[in-house]
Amino acid sequence: MGRVTEPLPPHPATADLADAVREIEHHVAAAGWDAPVRVFALVRTQAALEAEPGLADQLHDDVLAAAGSAPWHLTSIEQEGLPAAADLEALLAELSWPASVDGVAVTVERVVLPPEAEAxxxxxxxxxxxYLLTHPDRQDVRLxxxxxxxxxxxxxxxxxxxxxxxxxxxxxHLVPGLVAALRSTLD
Structure with a gap:
C-alpha cells in the first residue's frame, strides 16, 4: 500500500495574495477591455509603512487597519514606464525586482479557443x-x-x-505558464 501524505498547510500569505490579485483585477476591470499589459509590484504594507511613514497619509483607514492586523497584507504598486517589448514574454524577461519587493502581479488580455478549434x-x-480573431467560439479573457x-x-x-x-x-494554478514566468522575474 502507498504512503499517505498529508497536504501541506497553506502559506500564511495565500489569502492576502488572493485579496491583492482580486483588488488588482477589479481595478483593471473598471477601466474596461482592450487594455495594455499592466504590471504591479507587491509589497507587504507594514514594511512599506516602516520604510516610508508618509505612505500612511495616502492609504485608507481600512487598509491601515488590515495592515496592522495581517503581517502579509499587500499593497500593489503599478509600474509605469515599462520597457518596450514585442510581447509579454519579452517584457517579463527584462524585469527584475529588488529584495524589498515581495511579489509581482500582471494583468493581460488574451483570446482563447476551445481545444478542438485550437487544433x-x-x-x-x-x-x-x-482564424483566432474571427472564430465564432473565441473567448476574450483577462488574466x-x-x-x-x-x-x-x-x-x-x-x-x-x-x-x-x-x-x-x-x-x-489557473495559468501555470504565466505563474512560472512571473516567478522567474523574482529570481
Whole structure:
C-alpha cells in the first residue's frame, strides 16, 4: 500500500495574495477591455509603512487597519514606464525586482479557443491570427496573476462574455505558464 501524505498547510500569505490579485483585477476591470499589459509590484504594507511613514497619509483607514492586523497584507504598486517589448514574454524577461519587493502581479488580455478549434488553427502566423480573431467560439479573457517570492501564486480570470465581478474564476494554478514566468522575474 502507498504512503499517505498529508497536504501541506497553506502559506500564511495565500489569502492576502488572493485579496491583492482580486483588488488588482477589479481595478483593471473598471477601466474596461482592450487594455495594455499592466504590471504591479507587491509589497507587504507594514514594511512599506516602516520604510516610508508618509505612505500612511495616502492609504485608507481600512487598509491601515488590515495592515496592522495581517503581517502579509499587500499593497500593489503599478509600474509605469515599462520597457518596450514585442510581447509579454519579452517584457517579463527584462524585469527584475529588488529584495524589498515581495511579489509581482500582471494583468493581460488574451483570446482563447476551445481545444478542438485550437487544433485546427493554421500554422501560418497571419492566417492563425485571422482564424483566432474571427472564430465564432473565441473567448476574450483577462488574466490577473500574482506570485510571491518563494511563496504562493494566485490567478483571477474574467471573460468578456461574463463580465461581472461575481463571475471571475480564481485559484492558485489557473495559468501555470504565466505563474512560472512571473516567478522567474523574482529570481
Amino acid at each position: 485546427q488553427m493554421p500554422r501560418d502566423k497571419a492566417q492563425a491570427l485571422d 490577473a496573476v500574482g506570485v510571491l517570492r518563494d511563496g504562493p501564486s494566485w490567478c483571477a480570470v474574467r471573460t468578456r462574455a461574463n463580465d461581472s465581478d461575481d463571475q471571475v474564476g480564481q485559484g492558485p
